[in-house]
Amino acid sequence: MxxxxxxxxxxxxxxxxxxxxxxxxxxxxxxxxxxxxxxxxxxxxxxxxxxxxxxxxxxxxxxxxxxxxxxxxxxxxxxxxxxxxxxxxxxxxxxxxxxxxxxxxxxxxxxxxxxxxxxxxxxxxxxxxxxxxxxxxxxxxxxxxxxxxxxxxxxxxNPLQPAYRAPMPPTATATVPLRFIDGHDGIVEIGHRGDGFAFDNETPRHRTLLHPHALANRLVTNAEYLAFVREGGYREPGLWLSDGWATVQRESWQHPLYWRDDLASEFTLAGVRALDPHEPVCHLSYYEAEAFARWAGARLPTEAEWETAAQRVPVEGNLQDEQRFQPRAAHGDADLLQIYGDVWEWTASPYIGYPRFRPLPGSLGEYNGKFMCGQWVLRGGSCVTPRDHLRATYRNFFPPHARWQFAGLRLGQDR
Incomplete structure (x- = not known):
């Protein structure tokens, strides 16, 4: 509903x-x-x-x-x-x-x-x-x-960089190997089915065409993103969209928000701590996520690819209910890990209305529809998202320069 x-x-x-x-x-x-x-x-x-x-x-x-x-x-x-x-x-x-x-x-x-x-x-x-x-x-x-x-x-x-809460212990001493899982191709259905709550921008359910593709089994880690930084990713204009490169130059970006310049530590809600190489990289803009994917020889998934995969995964993971408030390293042997929680995943999809989309009537119609310009879709929730707030059809959206949200990426590729 x-x-x-x-x-x-x-x-x-x-x-x-x-x-x-x-x-x-x-x-x-x-x-x-x-x-x-x-x-x-x-x-x-x-x-x-x-x-x-x-x-x-x-x-x-x-x-x-x-x-x-x-x-x-x-x-x-x-x-x-x-x-x-x-x-x-x-x-x-x-x-x-x-x-x-x-x-x-x-x-x-x-x-x-x-x-x-x-x-x-x-x-x-x-x-x-x-x-x-x-x-x-x-x-x-x-x-x-x-x-x-x-x-x-x-x-x-704050120069003191105080903590919001006490730190939590690390959860992994190794990184789950990266591999790509083939996705469905052909005509699929995405969007809200009609059971339970949904925002108007998740409707109507509709058909779309997926080409052969694959999604990474887990999120990109700090160690993987650190390699991009150390190999000059922020100094190579050929990796960036034009607006992204202009933003990097204007804002003097050299690494993700909250990483320290030593590239060995970061600020978290538990204060400053050593950068965990196994945790998902976090607080990236769309520009940074897209540039990394290009550097890695891959691309960002579309939201239809992501949702089609997520429909068969239960809403479980490192979410607000866990009260870690920090991304956690991938663990387990499922085909697709970290679909929900840890970090919002930037997609390659602009935030626009679905075919036959109609906003809510009256003033509440301003809730979502009027922002369908210049924004990009994120999927999956983060470590500060409540579990019962999420579903496979949920569409978050932010402008491409935004990086203070708990946002990272999962790689996709064509087959």
Whole structure:
């Protein structure tokens, strides 16, 4: 079922409590000062994430009732993200300037809206209400991931480079050998089938043609990417797309974000630690992923190739639920490892609508559809993505220069 069709369930209130509480749990150990930081225009303060996800429920769930009056109408401008049809918005690059309302005020706002939504769920079994609450919870899980990626960038910007959490021990002393697994070719179906929740951009299910191809059995590792760096990958324009090479020159990129210049250590949510050669390389832009694949004599998979392979793999892996918050080395002997979790996988596919795509009606139609230009699709989730937020059809998307997300790559090749 799509987001439009999700029925009411008796477990909705329990799921609401679970997801909302999980967001607050991720903030444990962070100070009010930590949650106020905005380290770059693409990131947002943790406090803003707490408030915006609450505003979403107030605006689109409680606001269904024409008699509802916002708890503080002036906050809508502060915590509206990009819904132009709803009203004016505070400029995204200036969210870190919002010292008021305070963190305590925002927490109070969350509690008040949570109580109102719970009360509504207890007395209203309208399937449309359940659909909107489910959408709000999926939206909140996206912001859980953003909260972690944004606080990582903020802490990295601090010269002390403090840790968000205690370190976890390494998980492997060897790298699973790289091999390529033949994929299906011919006409296949991708996109959401109609069972359970899906965002509108995952629909409709449709047919597409796959040419003979293969996917790597695991993600590219730090050691493999280090070889690219040491062999001059960032100094060879012939490996890069034109815009990518211009970005490398303008930004003076020499290695992945969070790697130190010694090429022996990196910043993680557990602070600075030695670079683990067996772990998947992480925090790459699309430009870097594409250049590495070209250097390796391969290419990035298309999203249709990836999804067709992922449809036969259970949603398991190193995800937010594991609470490692760091990619983990591949292990096991399955044909396809690390399909879910560890790092989002850049694909060769631009983010566009599927054939016969229709966005959600009304203001919620701004959620996905209007970003279908200049972005690239990523698949599979990361070590900071909740497990029950993922499925084989899930389409993430970011601009090609973005590298603060937990993004890496899997190689593909033609057969």
């Amino acid at each position: 799509t987001a439009r069709q999700m029925p009411a369930t008796s477990a909705m209130a329990a799921r609401f409590d679970h997801v909302r509480r999980r967001t607050l749990d991720l903030c444990v150990g962070l100070s009010a000062e930590d949650l106020q930081l905005q380290s770059m225009p693409d990131a947002s303060p943790g406090k803003w994430h707490l408030a915006h996800t609450t505003w979403f429920f107030e605006q689109f769930v409680l606001g269904r009732d024409p008699a509802y009056r916002p708890r503080d109408a002036t906050w809508s401008r502060l915590f509206n993200s990009y819904y132009e049809s709803v009203g004016p918005r505070h400029a995204r690059p200036q969210r870190g300037l919002l010292s008021r309302p305070s963190l305590d005020d925002v927490r109070g706002y969350r509690h008040a809206i949570d109580d109102a939504v719970r009360d509504l769920l207890s007395r209203d079994s309208d399937p449309e209400l359940a659909t909107l609450v489910s959408l709000g919870l999926q939206h909140e899980q996206q912001h859980q991931e953003l909260l972690l990626t944004d606080i990582k960038h903020a802490l990295w910007c």
